[in-house]
Amino acid sequence: MAVKSARETELYHQLTRALEKYKGKSGVLIAALQEAQQIFGYLPRQVMIHVANELTIPLAEVYSVVSFYSLFSTVPVGLHRLEVCMGTACYVRGAEKLLQGLQDKLGLKPGEVSADGRFSIATTRCTGACGAAPVIKVGDELYGGMNEEGLDRLIKELKQ
Amino acid sequence: MPRLWIDGQELEVEQGVTVLEAARKIGIDIPTLCYLKDLNAPASCRVCLVQVEGRPTMDPACVLEAQENMHVLTHTPEVVAARKQMVELLLSDHPFECLTCERNLNCELQRLAKRFGIRDIRLEGSRNHFPVDDLSPSVVREPDKCIRCRRCISICEYQQAVGIYRMIERSFNAVAGPAFNGSLMETPCIYCGQCITVCPTGALREQDSTARVWEALQNPDLHVIVQTAPAIRSTIGEEFGYPIGTDVTGKMVAALKRLGFDRVFDDCFGADVTIMEEARELAERLERGGPFPQFTACCPSWVRFCESFYPDLIDNLSAVKSPQQIFGALAKTYYAREAGIDPARIFVVSIMPCVSKKYELLRPEMNASGFRDVDAELSTREFAQMLFQAGIDLRKMPDEAYDSPMGYASGAGVIFGSTGGVMEAALRTVYEMLTGEELEQVEFPEVRSEEYKDAEIQMGQYRLKAAVARGTGEARRLIEAVLKGEKEYHFVEVMACPAGCVGGGGQPIYIETNDWNEQVAHRSRRAGGLYEQDRRKEFRKSHTNPSVIKLYQDFLGHPGSDLARQLLHTSYVSRKLYAPEPLPRKEHKQKVQPL
The missing domain is CATH 3.10.20.740 (Ubiquitin-like (UB roll))
Structure with a gap:
């Protein structure tokens, strides 16, 4: 087992403190995992084990939830996670082409992180913004009416 | 209404x-x-x-x-x-491997396919291919055969209170499995094998040790001896059409001799020795004043449960090895000396109702004689498999007797295979040890129960508080009550499997009911044959067994002697629940899919 860096040790301390309020309560796993993901950026194996041990929940239960919900990631994600909406409306208005374009421009596949750690690509279910289809979601921001030029603009904007 | x-x-x-x-x-x-x-x-x-x-x-x-x-x-x-x-x-989405599947002709999915008269497969599409997990010494998991029924999840969580399984992943890839779909070795799995007994298909099965035993039997340089666990004699008959709980000890011994074992011994003899040491340990704790309760440690799954979930209580586990290991250690020392055979040539096979015993015999500390106590273990199912392979029909066997010097057991040793049996066997000896009086009434109905039971028994100056936990789920509830101070015990028997060893993970799989309580009742009925045999025994207390008396006279000295401690006692470790890193997996050849 690799030795934890000082930075990692601090993140685990932060996680332990964050989990304190969930102990002994039921129905808190998703909230606890969301907080863990905010702290670490994603949910690696060690973090899931930490959550399971702290909350005395079986690890299989933690993994069951993490592997079910697409909002949880078990691999590192970029600073900007570009989620292409694959809902019906976006799909018929060219979401697939958009996804391909994004992959070509960034040289990435869904689930990968760019070398500089800035970008990763994902797909998402309907974001509810069908009127603006096709849509790309970055963090809490939605970018509607996306096309080839829109992608270029977006990437340029995020690089600054 | x-x-x-x-x-x-x-x-x-x-x-x-x-x-x-x-x-x-x-x-x-x-x-x-x-x-x-x-x-x-x-x-x-x-x-x-x-x-x-x-x-x-x-x-x-x-x-x-x-x-x-x-x-x-x-x-x-x-x-x-x-x-x-x-x-x-x-x-x-199921592999068509019925011919080569362990559950061939005893599979609930196969039975349904027959019941519905399915003659061709009209529906074809994607198939899941998951890695096989055969890293653990006890349980093999082949998720391609999983039909997502969730029985393994339920039994592990609700009955055993271990909880290593959940539904994992999503949609078509969803499967019942441990975290990360990893190996059981990365989890606190206690290897009880209860998941095997309820799996409707062959997705869960035991590690097959029959090849290793056949090889030993073929090797002219080896002296191969076998010990049969208490709970085998009343269950192996099921595989040959006997009614549930029929005691077939004599026929079983005859069958083992015909398989080619050089000596056929009774693990109940080992159980008697376990009682000698464990009763002595309890008497010592009573004198010393603790730590209480003393937990039995015959069941390796329970021991692993305690080491993983309650590491603070490992000093409460009896320091005495299980009958399997005691028998093995004595086989390679006492028996080797008596028979004049080099212990390096002795190969000890045990036949157990258990898949966890495969793990126990591999525990690193189980070699106090300088040799592995036990070399291979067969479950009841594997034993039946070997008899089928050899064409030995148990029903046609005469009744034959165990060999000496490790073939005679008291009635106390025999009832080890039932829940409450270890407790009762121990009480018979502890009573006489503490009071110095002869125990007239040897049966303790207080601890014979299908329900969770605690009892108070007056023994000389002590009022002994005892309890029996059937299954680790019950053990967990009992421990929590003790830790909260709600309950207080001196002596607690824990067996990991429902109904004790007669309901063990290595016993014949019974698929004739879809009612869990009927399953447990079926298992409990198997114990009838053991109590029956106990009643017929001339000696019903471990310390009155002439073979045990001779063992202590000629070899060990007295219970708790230095030699007894060296060979027959053991120690425990505190365990982490989860492996921080995944274990390297073996490559498996993708089996041919005929569709």
Whole structure:
């Protein structure tokens, strides 16, 4: 087992403190995992084990939830996670082409992180913004009416 | 009391009864697959669909509560077609390996395919391919055969209180498994094998040790001896058509001699020695004043449970090894000396109702004599398999006797195989040890129960508080009560499996019922043969067994002597629950899929 860096040790301390309020309560796993993901950026194996041990929940239960919900990631994600909406409306208005374009421009596949750690690509279910289809979601921001030029603009904007 | 009609027949049932149970009362057997009454009812397989008049879609009968004025149709052409299609869908993502599958002819999915007369596979599509996990010494998991019934999840979580399984991943890739779909070795799995006994298919099975035993039997340089666990003699008969619980000890011994074992010994002799040491340990704790309770440590799954979940209590575990290991250690020292055989040439096989014993014999500390205590273990199922391979029909065997000097056991040693048996065996010896008086009434009905039981027994100056926990789930509840100070005990027996070793993970798999309580009752009935044998024994207390007396006179000295401690006592470790890194996996050749 690799030795934890000082930075990692601090993140685990932060996680332990964050989990304190969930102990002994039921129905808190998703909230606890969301907080863990905010702290670490994603949910690696060690973090899931930490959550399971702290909350005395079986690890299989933690993994069951993490592997079910697409909002949880078990691999590192970029600073900007570009989620292409694959809902019906976006799909018929060219979401697939958009996804391909994004992959070509960034040289990435869904689930990968760019070398500089800035970008990763994902797909998402309907974001509810069908009127603006096709849509790309970055963090809490939605970018509607996306096309080839829109992608270029977006990437340029995020690089600054 | 709802009144309803099933296929036109009117009946009244208790509130809360399902349509499945109601139908059964009037002789209609609605097929099930995932369902195991009172343990698992996720309604995931959908083979119990029925049509309720006035409802737009069919409902699964296993979770459909009977209601007033309900009109249920259980075998219209549409219902039968729908059920058949559910089975076909399951088969469309199931390996067609029936011929080479451990559960061939004892598989619930196979049985359904036969029942529905499925002759071709109309539905074809994607198939899941998951890695096989055969890293653990006890349990092999082959998720490609998983039908997502969730029984393994339920038994591990609710019955055993271990909880290593969940539904993982999503959609078509969803499967029942441990975290990360990793190896059981990365989890606190206790290797009890209860998941194997309820798995409807071959997705879970034991590690096969038959090849290793055949090889030893073939090797002219080895002196191969076998010990048979208490719970085997009343269950191996099931595989040969005997009624449940028939004691076939004599025939079993004869069959083992014909298989080619050089000596056939009784593990109950080891059990008697366990009692000698464990009773002495309890007497010492009573004098010292603790730590209490003293937990029995005959069951390796329970030991692993304690080491993983309650590491602070490992000093409460009896320091005495299990009968399997005691027998092995004595075979390679005492027996080797008596028979004049080099212990390096002795190969000890044990036949156990258990898959966890495969793990126990590999524990690094189990080699106090300088040799592995035990070299290989066979479950009851594997033992039957070897007899089938050899063409030895148990029913045609004469009754033969065990060999000496490790073949005679007291009645106390025999009842080890039943829940409460170890406790009762120990009480028979502890009583005389503490009071110096002879115990007239050797049976302790206080600890013979199918329910969780605690008892107080006056023994000389001590009022001994004892309890028996059947299954680790019950053990967990008991420990929590003790830790909270609600309960107080001196001596606690824990067996990991429901009904004790007669219900062990290595016993014959019984698929004739979809009711968990009936399963447990079936297992408990197996113990009848053991109490029967106990009553017939001339010596019913471990310390009166002449072979045991001779062992202490000629070899060990007295219980708790230096030699006894060296060979027959052991130690425990505190364990982490989860492996921080995944274990390297073996490459498995992808089996040919004929479709």
